[in-house]
Amino acid sequence: MAYRVQIEGGEGFAFPPEEDTLLRAALRAGVGMPHECSVGGCGACRYDLLSGEMVRLWPEAPGLSERERKRGRFLACQSRPLTDCAIKLRCTDEYRPVVPPRRREAKLEARRMLTADMAEFTLRVPGAAAFLPGQYALLYPPGATGARAYSMSNLPNEDGLWQFIIRRVPGGRGSNALFDTLDLGATLTFDGPYGHAYLREEAPREIVCVAGGSGLAPMLGIARAALGAPAPKQVHFFDGARTAGDLCGGALLAPLTGPHLNYLPVLSTPDAAWQGATGFVHEAVAHTLPAPLMQYEFYFAGPPPMIEALQTLLMVQHQVPYSQIHFDRFL
Ligand SMILES: Cc1cc2nc3c(=O)[nH]c(=O)nc-3n(C[C@H](O)[C@H](O)[C@H](O)COP(=O)(O)OP(=O)(O)OC[C@H]3O[C@@H](n4cnc5c(N)ncnc54)[C@H](O)[C@@H]3O)c2cc1C
Incomplete structure (x- = not known):
């Protein structure tokens, strides 16, 4: 059953049962919910819960302080509703997605080492690769909890190819899984595109x-x-x-x-x-x-x-x- 999420003084949207986080449901519904990293680190998507029940997906996420958690604040990228809810945060048009993000299964088509610890990963995702240069996608590395954000290094294309340059972070669960446990031809969950640090073609400078x-x-x-x-x-x-x-x-x-x-x-x-x-x-x-x-x-x-x-x-x-x-x- 879908839950209804109402933003105080603003839009409402449905949270369908197959959705993973409040932020992604909002963006897929075309709501301009503020966000930056999408993975719990920055705090740009924090909101107040006014009514209803929410679950925290990553209770220790660094984007919120302990004090904010105690005051009933949540991160939209790290929470999902358990009932109909009302929340408070300020949405703006600048955050409305230009290309609506979609969750799909991606196949690892190629991996090419560029330096000792950076590789170019090529994923094939069903449908055209529609994004704006400079945006990122979320990958769900096998065995790691939660999503990791990686930026596209190639250009949008009709062939469904999404390329990333990923650095192996010492001790990092997600990046190491992408290097070590993901074989060519294997699939992983992919969600995107996200981000607003994209090329402004109209800017004259x-x-x-x-x-x-x-x-x-x-x-x-x-x-x-x-x-x-x-x-x-x-x-x-x-x-x-x-x-x-x-x-x-x-x-x-x-x-x-x-x-x-x-x-x-x-x-x-x-x-x-x-x-x-x-x-x-x-x-x-x-x-x-x-x-x-x-x-x-x-x-x-x-x-x-x-x-x-x-x-x-x-x-x-x-x-x-x-x-x-x-x-x-x-x-
Ligand atoms: C917008 C953006 C774009 C990025 N683009 C690139 C890129 O192009 N190339 C690149 O190499 N790196 C990029 N990064 C960094 C990348 O997303 C990872 O942070 C990095 O690869 C380290 O991940 P790790 O899993 O190896 O390390 P870990 O230390 O295991 O994980 C770090 C990240 O995983 C998330 N995380 C950790 N634990 C949990 C949990 N329990 N639940 C949910 N989430 C959790 C955190 O948000 C944290 O950012 C980008 C980050 C952001 C925010």
Whole structure:
């Protein structure tokens, strides 16, 4: 039986029995429910439960503090209703999905090592691969609890191919399962697309992509789309990694080399042979771009410290309007 979820002062939607979380039911119903990571880490989808009963799927999810839990707050990406419910949170059009997310079974078609700990995974999913460059999908690795978010590195296509660049995280249950226990031809549950750090094709400005580690995946998707457009915009691509052995963006972007692409690898812990840029990747952004920073459209993805450093650089130090900044924190 479907439950009815009513948002105070706003829309209502049905929660069908086969649905897994409140957030995904809302987005599939076209409701603009706020969210960012979709996997319990960021807290963007927190809400107050006004009436009815909810179950917490991951009670310790870091997106909520103990105090907030005690006050009756929930994360929409980590809860599901047990009755009809009323909830309180502010929905906005910016979160309404452009491509409605769908849950399907995906087949692992190929896995190709790019560096010692990063691989390109190619999944085949029934139907066209419909998403916006820069978005992510949720994968349910075998044996891990919950979903993991991974960004698409390829372009939308009719063949149903979704490509990801995934880093093996030491001790991580999900990423290690994808490397070690998922054989070619095996299936896993897939849900997507999600995310709003996607390419704004209509924006007139030159594009800056900043990738930290496996944040390369969505930046590649954005660069591939921007450079493949009939009237390509200039793309300034900053590829941040620890050592030269961790870099693979240059090779993947090589087919797009030309006057519209400036590719700059930046190493934080280079070995003696490295002759390129060094330091943190956000510092290279500050020192390298020729025009004032507020003249660019910024996209970035990577670990939270890099995201925070770039936010401070762009918004606090250079007054780049928030509408020109699009990012995903890899929590
Ligand atoms: C928007 C976004 C895009 C991302 N894109 C990429 C990418 O392109 N490439 C890449 O390599 N990484 C990406 N990541 C990081 C990726 O999602 C994983 O966090 C990373 O692979 C580590 O996962 P793990 O399972 O190995 O580690 P673990 O430590 O086992 O798990 C970490 C993640 O799993 C979730 N989790 C843990 N326990 C539970 C539980 N009990 N129930 C529910 N959820 C749980 C948490 O949200 C946490 O983020 C992205 C993250 C986000 C938020």
